[in-house]
Amino acid sequence: xxxxxxxxxxxxxxxxxxxxxxxxxxxxxxxxxxxxxxxxxxxxxxxxxxxxxxxxxxxxxxxxxxxxxxxxxxxxxxxxxxxxxxxxxxxxxxxxxxxxxxxxxxxxxxxxxxxxxxxxxxxxxxxxxxxxxxxxxxxxxxxxxxxxxxxxxxxxxxxxxxxxxxxxxxxxxxxxxxxxxxxxxxxxxxxxxxxxxxxxxxxxxxxxxxxxxxxxxxxxxxxxxxxxxxxxxxxxxxxxxxxxxxxxxxxxxxxxxxxxxxxxxxxxxxxxxxxxxxxxxxxxxxxxxxxxxxxxxxxxxxxxxxxxxxxxxxxxxxxxxxxxxxxxxxxxxxxxxxxxxxxxxxxxxxxxxxxxxxxxxxx
Numbered sequence: 161x162x163x164x165x166x167x168x169x170x171x172x173x174x175x176x177x178x179x180x181x182x183x184x185x186x187x188x189x190x191x192x193x194x195x196x197x198x199x200x201x202x203x204x205x206x207x208x209x210x211x212x213x214x215x216x217x218x219x220x221x222x223x224x225x226x227x228x229x230x231x232x233x234x235x236x237x238x239x240x241x242x243x244x245x246x247x248x249x250x251x252x253x254x255x256x257x258x259x260x261x262x263x264x265x266x267x268x269x270x271x272x273x274x275x276x277x278x279x280x281x282x283x284x285x286x287x288x289x290x291x292x293x294x295x296x297x298x299x300x301x302x303x304x305x306x307x308x309x310x311x312x313x314x315x316x317x318x319x320x321x322x323x324x325x326x327x328x329x330x331x332x333x334x335x336x337x338x339x340x341x342x343x344x345x346x347x348x349x350x351x352x353x354x355x356x357x358x359x360x361x362x363x364x365x366x367x368x369x370x371x372x373x374x375x376x377x378x379x380x381x382x383x384x385x386x387x388x389x390x391x392x393x394x395x396x397x398x399x400x401x402x403x404x405x406x407x408x409x410x411x412x413x414x415x416x417x418x419x420x421x422x423x424x425x426x427x428x429x430x431x432x433x434x435x436x437x438x439x440x441x442x443x444x445x446x447x448x449x450x451x452x453x454x455x456x457x458x459x460x461x462x463x464x465x466x467x468x469x470x471x472x473x474x475x476x477x478x479x480x481x482x483x484x485x486x487x488x489x490x491x492x493x494x495x496x497x498x499x500x501x502x503x504x505x506x507x508x509x510x511x512x513x514x515x516x517x518x519x520x521x522x523x
Contacts, residue, residue, distance in 0.1 A: 188474045
């Protein structure tokens with residue numbers, strides 16, 4: 161089936177149900193026509209969602225299934241992970257809400273790897289509480305890296321602003337030692353390919369921020385720009401990847417600067433996420449680049465302070481859903497294009513015809 165006609169199966173993990181996860185999920189799915197665009201598959205609890213939909217006065221009907229492969233187009237599908245009663249304490253993380261966050265994530269990831277869903281959208285989790293219960297990672301990115309045996313890149317995206325971070329959830333004191341020329345080069349290659357394959361940008365222009373104030377000020381305020389970042393930029397540019405910088409982070413996020421580039425690589429978490437969330441909080445999407453599967457999430461947290469008050473804004477979660485669908489279709493079409501492009505050359509070689517054929521795309 162053509163990716164244009166395929167109704168994408170969107171898996172949804174519920175995060176910490178004592179936060180705003182179930183609320184923003186259900187608000188995102190409340191429009192009766194939403195299933196015309198994709199097939200939702202929530203990994204959660206029927207009793208939990210029935211209880212919470214009554215709190216938020218939402219008229220939703222779920223199709224309960226035992227596994228994602230049973231999901232039906234045109235319905236709000238829920239893989240019912242438990243038929244037991246669930247104790248809800250909105251605004252407070254509990255062992256029960258943390259365990260279900262882990263169970264939901266693991267069940268959704270398994271379905272993704274089996275091909276029972278096409279993409280995964282993750283609702284916010286409480287990282288600290290999950291680690292206390294034995295979860296080995298300080299966030300989704302590390303978890304997916306282990307599951308897929310592939311290094312991921314935290315990538316925050318909107319239509320106009322795209323920011324990746326070189327280091328993820330580590331203490332600020334460890335940032336400098338976790339930056340290297342080889343690491344930056346690998347990350348930029350992943351970012352470049354993601355922009356081409358997943359966002360349809362043919363020749364991306366990528367900016368790299370400096371680590372130190374004023375990008376080191378010529379070595380006066382640190383040497384990482386001179387010894388690590390600039391050499392990485394030169395090698396990447398010499399190999400045809402349009403990479404620029406390092407730019408001082410304090411003045412970069414002005415519209416007349418960042419809009420000249422297709423994406424930005426920041427050196428650490430807050431250097432990239434603070435300006436991103438300021439400029440694009442409601443529409444921002446967290447996308448894990450570099451993985452064989454597509455995963456997105458809203459760019460906010462569990463928001464215990466407003467849980468249960470019916471004031472959580474679902475826009476970022478909806479953006480996460482539709483970004484995942486768009487990337488899935490872009491990636492599928494790119495794969496089809498590359499396969500079709502390679503076919504004539506492969507057939508010619510197989511038939512003993514000279515390999516130096518003109519590229520038919522130039523005709």
